Amino acid sequence: MPLAVVFAGGAALLLAVAASSSPVVAAPFVAGNANLASSASTSGGVAISKVMDPSGHNSFRAIDRWAARMSADNSTLRRRATTSSSVALTNSDNFLYTAPVTLGNGQAFTLDLDTGSSDTWFRGAACHSADQSCGVAGQPAVATTTDNTLVATGKSWSTTYGSGMVVGNIYTGPVTMAGMSARILLGVTTHETGFNTVGDGLMGLAFAGISNIAAAAGAAGAAATTSSNWIDALALQNNVFSFYLSAAANGDTGEMTVGGMDPARFTGAVNYHPLVSETYWQLSWAGGTWAVGAAAAGALDGAVNSVIADTGTSLVILDTAAAAGVNAAIGAKYSAAVGAYVVPCSVATTGPNVTLTFGGAAYAIPASVYVLNAGTTAAGAATCISGFTAGAAQATVGILGDVFLRQYYSVFDKANKQVGFALAVHPQ
Numbered sequence: 001m002p003l004a005v006v007f008a009g010g011a012a013l014l015l016a017v018a019a020s021s022s023p024v025v026a027a028p029f030v031a032g033n034a035n036l037a038s039s040a041s042t043s044g045g046v047a048i049s050k051v052m053d054p055s056g057h058n059s060f061r062a063i064d065r066w067a068a069r070m071s072a073d074n075s076t077l078r079r080r081a082t083t084s085s086s087v088a089l090t091n092s093d094n095f096l097y098t099a100p101v102t103l104g105n106g107q108a109f110t111l112d113l114d115t116g117s118s119d120t121w122f123r124g125a126a127c128h129s130a131d132q133s134c135g136v137a138g139q140p141a142v143a144t145t146t147d148n149t150l151v152a153t154g155k156s157w158s159t160t161y162g163s164g165m166v167v168g169n170i171y172t173g174p175v176t177m178a179g180m181s182a183r184i185l186l187g188v189t190t191h192e193t194g195f196n197t198v199g200d201g202l203m204g205l206a207f208a209g210i211s212n213i214a215a216a217a218g219a220a221g222a223a224a225t226t227s228s229n230w231i232d233a234l235a236l237q238n239n240v241f242s243f244y245l246s247a248a249a250n251g252d253t254g255e256m257t258v259g260g261m262d263p264a265r266f267t268g269a270v271n272y273h274p275l276v277s278e279t280y281w282q283l284s285w286a287g288g289t290w291a292v293g294a295a296a297a298g299a300l301d302g303a304v305n306s307v308i309a310d311t312g313t314s315l316v317i318l319d320t321a322a323a324a325g326v327n328a329a330i331g332a333k334y335s336a337a338v339g340a341y342v343v344p345c346s347v348a349t350t351g352p353n354v355t356l357t358f359g360g361a362a363y364a365i366p367a368s369v370y371v372l373n374a375g376t377t378a379a380g381a382a383t384c385i386s387g388f389t390a391g392a393a394q395a396t397v398g399i400l401g402d403v404f405l406r407q408y409y410s411v412f413d414k415a416n417k418q419v420g421f422a423l424a425v426h427p428q
Helices: 075-080 212-217 230-234 320-330 402-407
Strands: 003-006 012-015 085-091 097-103 107-114 121-128 151-161 164-177 180-193 201-204 240-244 254-258 266-278 281-284 289-292 297-299 306-309 316-318 333-335 340-342 354-358 361-365 371-376 382-386 388-390 398-400 408-413 418-424
Touching: 097 201, 107 121, 121 164, 151 180, 151 212, 164 212, 180 212, 180 230, 266 408, 281 418, 289 320, 297 320, 316 320, 320 382, 320 388, 340 388, 361 402, 402 408, 402 418
Parallel strands: 107 201, 121 180, 306 398, 316 388
Antiparallel strands: 003 012, 085 097, 085 254, 097 107, 097 164, 121 201, 151 164, 164 180, 240 254, 240 408, 266 281, 266 418, 281 306, 289 297, 289 354, 316 398, 333 340, 340 382, 354 361, 371 382, 408 418
C-alpha cells in the first residue's frame, strides 16, 4: 500500500510512482497568515495526496462533563483549567498521531495534533469533497443545528495546504481534550481536498498570530473576546504542553500533557532553546552540524538558520546538501518510484546514529528510529525509507518532525518562549 508521510499543517505526502527523480521537498510558507505546508518540487517529485486507511479510524465516545455545563461565560472554564492533565495519542504507523477531542455538547472526534499550524477545525455534516476527504459513511461530522453550545459568527474561512485545502464556517464553541475545556474560535468544514486520511480534523497548536480562522473572524463580536488557540484559551497557570510520541514497534500509546510535563516519559535534563519567532515553534540552528557515526559530518544551516518543532510532520526536513550527505552516509538512495530516500531495512539494526547538534546540545537519533517501514512492494519485498529528507531550502526553515520527536520528549513552553527536548523513555 502507499505510504502517507504527514507534513506540517496536516498535509500528507503520497509516496507513489513519480516521473521525476527529484527528491521529496517541502514547499515554502503559504502566503498570508498561512500554515506551513508541503508539496513536491515545482520541477518534479512525488505526487501530493492523502491516503485513506479505513481501519485507522477510531471511535471515541468520551463524556464531555465540562461542555454539558458550558455557558456563554468562559471564565469558569479558565479558572478550572489550571492543573496538568494528559491525553493518549494513537500512533498510525509512526507517521501520524491523533487524539480524542470532544466538541460542543459531547460530539466526539479524532484530531491530528499539530504544532506546525494554528487553526483548529472539524469535519462538518455538510462537507463535500471529491476525494473522500469529508469522510465516508459512519465517520463523525459536526452537527451544528442540534448543538446550541456552538455559535455561528457569520464568517467563513479557508486554509490552503500543500496537499489541498479546507473551507468552512467559523463558530465559537467548547473544545475538550485531556479533561480540559475552553471556548475557542474554530472551523467547521464545508469542503475539504487532500485530507482523506486518519482523523476528523486538526488542532493547530502553533501561535494564534498566524491563525487563518482568527484573521477571517476579525475583531468584532465573539472574535473580539474569544481566542482561536485552545492552549491560550485555557489560561493555564503553567503555560506549557509537552509530547511523548510512541514507537509503533513498542505497541504503546503516545501522550500529550497539557499544563506541564510527565517526568516518567523522559530521562535526564531538558535542553531548552529560545524561540526566534512567536509564529511557529521556531528556534535557531545557526552554526549547527550533522554527523553520521564518527565519520561524515556537515552543516545544518547551509540554506536556513532556523528550524520548527512540528508534531504534524513525519520526517526531519533538512537543507538539500545536508539531506544528501546524511542519506549517502547511511546508505540511502533517492527512489523516484517510491518518492523518497530508500534505505535497506537491515540498516535499522546495523546503521550508525545520526546526530544533530544545535543550540549547544547534541541529539543522537538511532537507526531504529530513522529507518521507517514503508510496507511491501507488489512482489512482497519490504521497503524502508529514511527519516531524513530535503526541503528546508524551499520552506526557508528546517523541520524537526516525528522522527526527531519520537526520540526526544518535547516541551512547548509559552510562558518562557522556548522549546525543550529530553531523551524519551520508551518501553524496553
